[in-house]
Amino acid sequence: xxHTKDITNAVILIVLxxxxxxxxxxLLLVSxxxxxxxxxxxxxxxxxxxGEHYLFAVEELGILQAVGNSLVITAITLMVxxxxxxxxxxxxxxxxxxxxxxxxxxxxxxxxxPGMAALVPLFQITKYLSLINTRVGVALILAARTTxxxxxxxxxxxxxxxxxxxxAAQVDGLxxxxxxxxxxxxLAWPGIIAAGLFVFMMSxxxxxxxxxxxxxxxxMPFTVALYQVVGDPLSGTNYGVLFAASVIGSLPVVVLFLLxxxxxxxxxxxxxxxx
Amino acid sequence: xxxxxxxxxxxxxxAAILLGTFAVYPIFQALWMSLTDIELLTTGFNWVGLKNFKxxxxxxxxxxxxxxxxxxxxxxxxxxYLMGMIGALxxxxxxxxxxxxxxxxLMLPYTLSELVVGILWLRILDSEFGVVNALVxxxxxxxxxxLYDWALPAAVLANxxxxxxxxxxxxxxxxxxxxxxxxxxxxxxxxRAWYQFRHITLPALKYVTxxxxxxxxxxxxxxxxxxxxxxxxxxxxxxxxxxLFMWKQAFRDYNLGYGxxxxxxxxxxxxxxxxxxxxxxxxxxxxxxxx
Numbered sequence: 001x002x003h004t005k006d007i008t009n010a011v012i013l014i015v016l017x018x019x020x021x022x023x024x025x026x027l028l029l030v031s032x033x034x035x036x037x038x039x040x041x042x043x044x045x046x047x048x049x050x051g052e053h054y055l056f057a058v059e060e061l062g063i064l065q066a067v068g069n070s071l072v073i074t075a076i077t078l079m080v081x082x083x084x085x086x087x088x089x090x091x092x093x094x095x096x097x098x099x100x101x102x103x104x105x106x107x108x109x110x111x112x113x114p115g116m117a118a119l120v121p122l123f124q125i126t127k128y129l130s131l132i133n134t135r136v137g138v139a140l141i142l143a144a145r146t147t148x149x150x151x152x153x154x155x156x157x158x159x160x161x162x163x164x165x166x167x168a169a170q171v172d173g174l175x176x177x178x179x180x181x182x183x184x185x186x187l188a189w190p191g192i193i194a195a196g197l198f199v200f201m202m203s204x205x206x207x208x209x210x211x212x213x214x215x216x217x218x219x220m221p222f223t224v225a226l227y228q229v230v231g232d233p234l235s236g237t238n239y240g241v242l243f244a245a246s247v248i249g250s251l252p253v254v255v256l257f258l259l260x261x262x263x264x265x266x267x268x269x270x271x272x273x274x275x
Numbered sequence: 276x277x278x279x280x281x282x283x284x285x286x287x288x289x290a291a292i293l294l295g296t297f298a299v300y301p302i303f304q305a306l307w308m309s310l311t312d313i314e315l316l317t318t319g320f321n322w323v324g325l326k327n328f329k330x331x332x333x334x335x336x337x338x339x340x341x342x343x344x345x346x347x348x349x350x351x352x353x354x355x356y357l358m359g360m361i362g363a364l365x366x367x368x369x370x371x372x373x374x375x376x377x378x379x380x381l382m383l384p385y386t387l388s389e390l391v392v393g394i395l396w397l398r399i400l401d402s403e404f405g406v407v408n409a410l411v412x413x414x415x416x417x418x419x420x421x422l423y424d425w426a427l428p429a430a431v432l433a434n435x436x437x438x439x440x441x442x443x444x445x446x447x448x449x450x451x452x453x454x455x456x457x458x459x460x461x462x463x464x465x466x467r468a469w470y471q472f473r474h475i476t477l478p479a480l481k482y483v484t485x486x487x488x489x490x491x492x493x494x495x496x497x498x499x500x501x502x503x504x505x506x507x508x509x510x511x512x513x514x515x516x517x518x519l520f521m522w523k524q525a526f527r528d529y530n531l532g533y534g535x536x537x538x539x540x541x542x543x544x545x546x547x548x549x550x551x552x553x554x555x556x557x558x559x560x561x562x563x564x565x566x
Contacts, residue, residue, distance in 0.1 A: 005468070006370055013365045016358070017380050023436065024383055026406055027395055039404055080293065088290040095283030101561035103287070105549075108489060110298035112545035113305055114497040114518050117538030120315075120531065121304035125296060144297035147290055149490065153445075156482050160452060194448035198441070205388040207500070223388045230390065239398060242391070250386035257382060261375055 031243040038239055053244035063245045065218070066225035067252060069135060070204060073221055076139035077146065077203040078196060084143070085150035086192070090184060092151065093158035094166065104155070107148035115145070119212050126213055135219055138210050142203040149202075150195045157191025158184065193263045197256075204253055222249040302542070308535035315529040327536035337537075339512040340520040343427070347502070347516050348495045350431040351438060355491050358435060359442020364472075366443075367450040378447075385440035393504025396433035397422070400505075426506050426514045434501050438494065442487050449483040450476070485556040489549055496545060517541055 030038060032049040057063040092100055122141055123132070131137030161184060169183050185192070207223040214220055226249065229242045309327055313320035331337050366378055384392070399406050400421040408418035421429050457475050477484075499518035502508065508515030508523070515523075517537060525534025553560070 009365050009369055012361065013369055013377055016362050016365070017377050020381050020384055020436070023395055023399055026399060030398070038398070084290040084293050087286040091283045091286030095281075095286065097281070097283055097287075101558065104561045105553075107294075108493075108549055109546070110294055110302070111490070111493050112497075112542050112549070113302045114521060114538050114541055116497075116518065116522055116525070117305045117535060117541075118298075118301035120308075121301035122297065124304075125300060129296075140293070141297050144293050147293060148298075151290065152486050153448075156449070156486070157452065190448060190451060194444065197444065201385050205386070207388050207390055223390070226388065226391065230394065237394070239394070242394065246387055246391045249388075250383070253386040254379070254383070257379060261378065 027243045028247065030239055031247055033240065035238065035240050053238075053240035054248070056238075056241050057245040057248060061225055061228065061241065061245055062217075063222060063225055063248050066220055066222040067249060069219055070221035070223070070249070071252065073135045073139050073142070073210070074200055074203045076136060077142040078199055080140060080143035081147050081150050081199050082192075082196070085147045085195070086154060086185075087180075088147075089151045089154035090158050090180065093155045094161075094163075104152070107151055111145075111148055115208060119208060122209070123212055132213060133215050133219070135214075138213050138221075139203075141209050141213070142206055145206075146199040146202055149198060153195040153198070154188060154191050157188045161187050189263060193260050197260065200256065201253060305535045305538050305542070308532055309539045311532045311535075313532045313535075315526065315531045317529075320532070323532070327533050328540075330533065331536055331540065336512055336515070336520060340515050340517050343512070343514050344496065344516040344518075346427055347430060347434070347514070348492065350428075351434045351495045352488065352491050354431065354435040355439045355442050355495075356488065358439035359446055359487070362439065362443040363446035363450055364476075366447055381443060382440050384437045387437070389437070389498065389500025390504060392433060392437045393501040396429070396436075396501070397505055400429055422506055423510050426510060430502050430505055430514055433505060434495065437501065438491060441494075442491060445483060445487050446480065449480055453479045481556060482560050485552060485560045489552055492548055492552075493545055496541060496548075517544075 031053055032051070033047050034050055034052075037044070037047055091097060092103060097103070126132045126134075126137040126141070129137070131140065165183060165187075166179065169179050174182065205223060207227065210221050210224050211227065214224070222245070226242060226245050229245065230237050310322060310324060311320040312323045312326075362381060366374060366381070369377070387395070398404075400408075402408060402418065402420040402422070405421070407421060411418055419425065453476065457479065458471060496516075497518055499516055499522065502514055502516060502519055503522070506514040508519050512520075518541065521534045521537040521541070524530045524537060
């Protein structure tokens with residue numbers, strides 16, 4: 001009985017993974033094959049792989065510099081997001097505030113306007129604040145877009161921390177700052193990792209905000225660099241280069257995910273917290 | 276401690292400043308623009324009252340677009356929820372090697388930008404050189420014009436492939452934080468797996484399910500990057516969701532005021548749908564200590 005359940009589980013997992021992975025296998029294949037391969041039907045099974053698209057992405061497209069810009073933008077986004085979101089989530093979960101439900105709903109309301117519709121006003125604000133054409137300006141907007149999600153996720157995790165642990169720490173004379181640092185944050189770690197992953201991925205792949213607010217090619221994140229290869233009116237889209245560049249662009253997220261996965265899957269530290 | 280000036284409210288100040296500047300202000304700006312005839316790239320404008328909204332209600336494309344939005348969003352949200360939940364449950368329960376490997380593969384689609392996702396599926400589903408048609412051909416079937424005859428299901432498929440990752444990671448993080456003790460009493464009673472799921476897991480996930488549904492609904496309604504590349508609204512206007520309709524009006528045809536009116540309609544739809552979810556899940560998702 002137990003055994004069949006494990007097998008069903010494994011089968012479902014393998015099917016889902018195959019569904020997620022097969023388009024990516026194809027993306028990888030296109031990125032290492034000559035451009036003509038895409039226009040043969042039926043496609044030949046074996047062609048010797050080529051690194052030309054990767055070379056082009058690095059040398060002509062400047063994808064490495066663009067990935068560096070993405071890292072700068074996303075790092076600032078994450079810092080601003082956590083800096084504003086973590087205290088707010090804590091206060092909303094444990095602060096016994098009035099209007100908590102109004103605030104939680106207002107946070108969702110800020111997510112309800114289409115990003116596209118906000119571009120023109122955002123352009124004006126960043127210009128007014130002299131943040132136009134800066135990576136900080138882009139990061140602040142992305143942080144504002146993702147902070148409501150951080151607050152919602154972390155509020156759920158903070159609420160799970162039992163009141164008696166907090167009260168015991170307060171009786172022991174821990175001040176708010178130390179309390180948050182020593183008790184709350186360690187216990188909410190999986191939630192923080194989860195929220196951080198979402199914020200990182202969402203900011204990493206955003207395209208419209210930097211496209212609108214940055215003019216200097218040297219500051220462009222990799223998503224905008226990719227856009228240069230798309231629909232080139234003279235040569236058409238070079239899919240090999242596009243896919244090679246997006247593989248390079250995905251690598252930092254993959255590395256980060258591999259590094260943080262074990263914290264993510266730990267769950268709330270068993271024993272320390274009881275439901 | 277419960278007053279508006281209580282010390283705990285200070286914790287909200289940084290977030291309030293950030294969101295006030297970069298998230299709330301644009302909403303009011305869009306409301307304001309929807310009442311004008313402002314155009315992109317020109318400076319002057321006139322107040323036109325509700326003229327944009329009246330024109331929208333008379334625009335047949337608006338209704339086609341609304342229908343496309345309902346199918347696209349309904350299909351995407353349902354499938355993303357199911358994929359995410361099934362994926363999270365199997366990952367969480369899996370007692371096999373390489374679980375980390377499977378999780379890492381499953382999150383990969385979300386590392387691609389919508390633009391690349393659109394182009395990837397555009398190539399895969401291409402009627403002449405697409406790999407799907409190549410497979411159909413090798414299997415002895417007749418190649419199809421997927422992005423023409425099956426445009427909406429194709430768009431939902433591409434969107435689900437990408438968007439399910441959000442639900443998957445959110446649900447798995449939440450599953451990991453359900454205390455093991457909650458299940459122990461059920462095990463003693465010899466409760467079946469379905470009973471455990473129905474009476475322990477699902478209620479424990481109530482908060483996160485609400486959050487997930489609201490977010491994937493808002494995301495799907497408000498973005499259209501994949502459709503932009505995959506079908507550009509076609510054939511005809513059959514996959515022109517409201518977001519794409521808005522983009523075409525505001526940024527292709529420069530009717531910023533009209534585009535703003537469409538975004539106000541989208542905003543209203545989002546509010547209504549969130550209210551519906553809130554009604555379904557109950558107000559305790561907002562305040563009660565539950566996860």
